[in-house]
Each structure stands twice: as C-alpha cells, then as structure tokens.
Amino acid sequence: MPLLDIRNLTLELDTEEGVVKVLEKVSLTINSGEIHGLVGESGSGRTLLAKAILGVLGSQWRIIADRMMWDGKNLLEMTSKQRRNLMGSDIAMIFQDPVGSLDPVRTIGSQITEALTPNKTVPFWRRAKDTELNAQKWLHKVGIKNPKRLMKRYPWELTDGECQKVMIAMAVSNHPKLLIADEPTNSMEVSTQAQIFRLLTQLNQLQNVSILLVSHELETLVSWCDNLTVLYSGQIMESGNTTTIIEQPYHPYTYALLKNLPEHTGKMRHKALLPTLQGSSASLHHLPAGCRLGPRCPEAQRKCVQQPKLRHVKDRYYACHFPLNNEPDDDNAIT
Template sequence: MPLLDIRNLTIELDTPHGRVKALDKVSLMINPAEIHGLVGESGSGRSLLAKAVLGIPGHNWTIKADRMMWDGQNLLEMNSKQRRNLMGSEIAMIFQDPSSSLDPVICVGTQLIEAMPNNKKIPFWRRNKDKKKTAEKWLHKVGIKDTEKVMSSYAWELSEGECQKVMIAIAIANSPRLLIADEPTNSMEIDTQAQIFRLLTKLNQLQGVSILLISHELDTLSVWCDQLSVMYCGQIMESGPTAEIIAQPYHPYTKALLDNIPDYTGLKPHKSLMRTLPGSAPALQHLPIGCRLGPRCPQAEKKCVRRPNLCHKKNRYFACHFPYNEEPCNEDTTPTS
C-alpha cells in the first residue's frame, strides 16, 4: 500500500481576477522508503501541492480531490487537530524560505529542541541535557560547525544558508515517515549541498524515510531520486522511474528540460546562447485551454486544445497527444491502487 496516494487534486485560488486553477487534477503516489522527485519551473504549483499534503492551505484556497490518502487514512476527512498531530509526528517539511519560517523571537536551539520527541527511556531529570546534545548532533550533521553559537542565536542573526540548515535539522530530528524537501539546498555552497543530499539519502536507506524532493534542477534530481514527476503550470506532464525518464522521455516538456541542461564540458564557445523552450509560463489568470504547454510546445497541433488524457505504459504515466518514442493513447488511465 502506498504511503501517500493523491488522485486528481485540484486547487482553486480566489484572486482579484476571479477564481483560477493553480493545480489541475494532479495525481501523485509515494511508496514507503522511496525518494520521489518533483521537478518544474517556478510557479508550477509544486509548493502548493506540498502545503496541501501538510494541511496548511491559504485563506483563499478551495481544495478538491478524488482521493487524498495517508497510509490508509483519508486526509480530507481529518480535522485540524488530527492534521497537526500528523505533521508533528509523521510528516515534516523543509520550507523554501527558511528565515521567515523560523520564529524570530525564540532562539534557534529552543525551536530545535521543541521539535524533538521525548525519549521515554531517559529519566526526566536528564532529558533536557540529552535533548541539547542531540540537537547539537543534528546541527553538526547538516554542516554547522559552531553549534553552540547557532543554538543561542536568533533567526535574524543567522545567514540564509545557516537558517536553511537549521530548518533541515528541525525537520529530520523528529524522524518523520515522510519528509517533504522544498528546494532544501537553496542558498548553500556546493560542498554543503552534497553533504545534505548524502544525509537525506542515509535517512532514506537506514531509517526508511520516504522523501518528496522538490526542485527545478532536473540534473540534481536525476542523481538522487528513484521516481520522478514532471510538473508544468499546475499539471503533471510525466511520471515514472527516474532512470527510464532520463533515458527515454515521452513528453515534449521533459525532453525540453533534458535538452536544456547546461553543458559543463567546456566544449561550447564563450558566451554562446543556451537552448531554451520558446515563450514563458502563462499567468494563472490567462491559462490556455487544453494542454497548458500547448503555446510553447514544438509538437503542438490543433488537437492540443483538448486536454490530453493520462496514459499508462507499463510503469510510466504521461499526458500528451503527440508523445516522443511512444504511440498516443486515447483512454484516461489514471492509476488506482
């Protein structure tokens, strides 16, 4: 049974321009002990999906879904207290904007200790000292050397990179079953990025933590993720095993992302232009009908004014009328468990 099973999730936002669909029938499945990558441009709705799973919607959201299950429990039927308990014990998230996610009036060490569970095997008179040592251990693991100074500091006294490391330590200190990492290595140097990804991989392999890794860097996700979902403008374009998608993409958007990965071999002339997909992502109040990639798609034809059905080929899913390397599919084959 999948750990997280979402079917046809739609999020509508009330804006000054009227109601718009930020997410349109998005389906996502995460199995136990799996690293699932979610790639897409800024504004594609990745963070909205993560917040919907956590149960922290905005005041102007309207959420609809055929199914939104967590380990056999229906998230849509839970009350706010049940969702908070779930967030505190089983689901954790590394937010994209760490400095605004930390409390500015409470020191970082107190916030980290509050997020840690009590160890009932340790006598109560030793728990505070033990929690402090454990908190310093987690800060050291995420790449902070002067742990005592950071523990006694406030969020506004730390750099953006240090706040990001603290957020990661808070998220993983509670040993969640699902960790949602929204751009977890933002504002970090290259060697620290590799250290964080190795730590997340170790949590996945040794403790069986499932990870939803959100990023706009396809080359990074291709290294660390088992499964991959490609998102554009609130719709899932393609999903399946990462190695198969990288080797043979079906959707034109996935192929464009792979073609536009920067070449670091140094063979290109100096100041040569990088390949890009023509046009730009549309605003939410001016979304195209049918396939949302249509105005930018090199494969687009008249048929693309109708939204393509989700096609299922073996363990791959894609939504395109004219896929690469595969015959088109006319029937809606939304996956069911």
C-alpha cells in the same frame, strides 16, 4: 499500499477576478522508502502541492481530489487537529524560505528543542538536557561547526544558509516517514550541499524515510531520485522512473528540459545559447485552454485545446496527445 496516494487533485484559489485553478488534476504516488523528485519552473505549483500534502494552506484555498490517502487514511476527512498531529511526526517539510519560517524573537535552541520529541526512556529530570544534546547532535550533522554557540543566537543573527541548516535539522530530527524537501540546499555552498544530500540518503537507506525532493534543478534530481514527476503551470506532464524518463522522454516539455541541461563534455561552443522553448509560462489569470504547455509546445496541434488525460504505459505516466517515442493509445487513459 503506497505511503502517499493522490489522484486528480485540483487546487482552487478565490481571487477578485474569480476562481483560479492553480493545480489541475495532479496525481502523485510515493511508496515507502522512495526518493521522489518533483521538478518544474518557478510558478509551476511545486511548493503549493507540497503545502497541500502537509495541510498548511490558507482559508482562501480549496482542495478537490478523487483520492488523497496517507498510509491508508483519507487526508481529506481528517480534522485540523489530526492533520497537525501528522506534521512534524509522520510528515515533515523543509521550507524554501527558512528565515521566514523561524520565529525571530526566540533563540534557535528554544525552537529546535520544542520541535524535538523527548525521549521517554530517559528520567524526566534529565530529559531537558538530553533534548538539548540531541539538538546539538542534529545541528552538527547538517554542518554547523559550533552548535552549542549557535543555539543561543536568534534567526536574524544567522545567514540564510545557517537558517536553512537549522530548518533541515528540525525536519529530520524526529525521523518522519515522509520528508518534503523544498529546495533544501538553497543558499548553500557546494560542499555543504553534498553533505546535506548524504544525510538525506542515509535517512532514506538506514531508516526507510521517504523523501519528496522539490527543485527546479533537473540535474540534481536526476542524480538523487528513484522516480521523477515533471510539473508545468499546475499540470503533470510526465512521471515515472528517473532513468527511463532521461533515456526516453515521452512529453515534449520533458524533452525540452533535458535539452536545456548544460553539457560538461566540452562539445558545446563557448557561450553558445542553450535550446529553449519560445515564450514564457502563462499567467494564472490567463491560463490557456487544454494543455497549458500548448502555446509554447513545438508539437502542439488543434487537439491540444482539450486537456489530455493522464495515460499509463509500463510504470510511466504522461499527459500528452502527441507523445514523443510512443504511439498514443486511448485504452491506457486514467479517468
């Protein structure tokens, strides 16, 4: 049984100009112990999908889904209190904006110790000190050189990179079953990025923590993820095993992303232009009919004004009427 199973999720936003479908019929499955990558351009809905899983969207958002299961339990039927109990214990998230996610009038130490679950095997008169030492240990693991001094400081005294490390320490300290990492190494130097990814890999391999890694950097996700889901303008383009997708992409958008990766072999001419898709992502208020990639897709035809169904071929999922490297088959459509 999958740890997280989402089928045909649609996320609607009430605006002054009417209802906007920010996410449309998105399906996502994450198994226990899996590192799953979610890649897409800015504005593709990656962060909104992560927040919908966590249940931290505002009242103006409306979630419609055929299925949204967490470890065998229906997330859509849970009360707000039950969803809050999942946050920080079973499901944790590293937010993209660490500075805005921390309370500016409280010290780092008070915020991270509040997030930690006290060790009940320790006598109650020693739990406060034990929790403080545990907080220092996790801050040291994410690359803070002097955690004791940093715990006395406020978020506005730290750099963006230090705030990001604090958020990562708070998220991983309680050993969640699923860790949603939204651009976890943003504003960090290369050496620290490698350290953070090693820490996430250790959590995955030693403690069987599932990770949903959200990023726009396809090259990074290819290196770390078992499976990959490609999102464009609120629609799933393709999903499956990372190696298989890289070797043989079915969707034109996935192919375009792979062609856009810079080559480090020296074959590319100096300052040569990378191949790109013409045009830009559609505005949420003026979304194209059918496949949202249609106006930019080099393979688009008249049939693309109808939204393609998500199709399943040998553990691969794709939504395209005219897939690359694969013949279209009407019998494998998922309704």
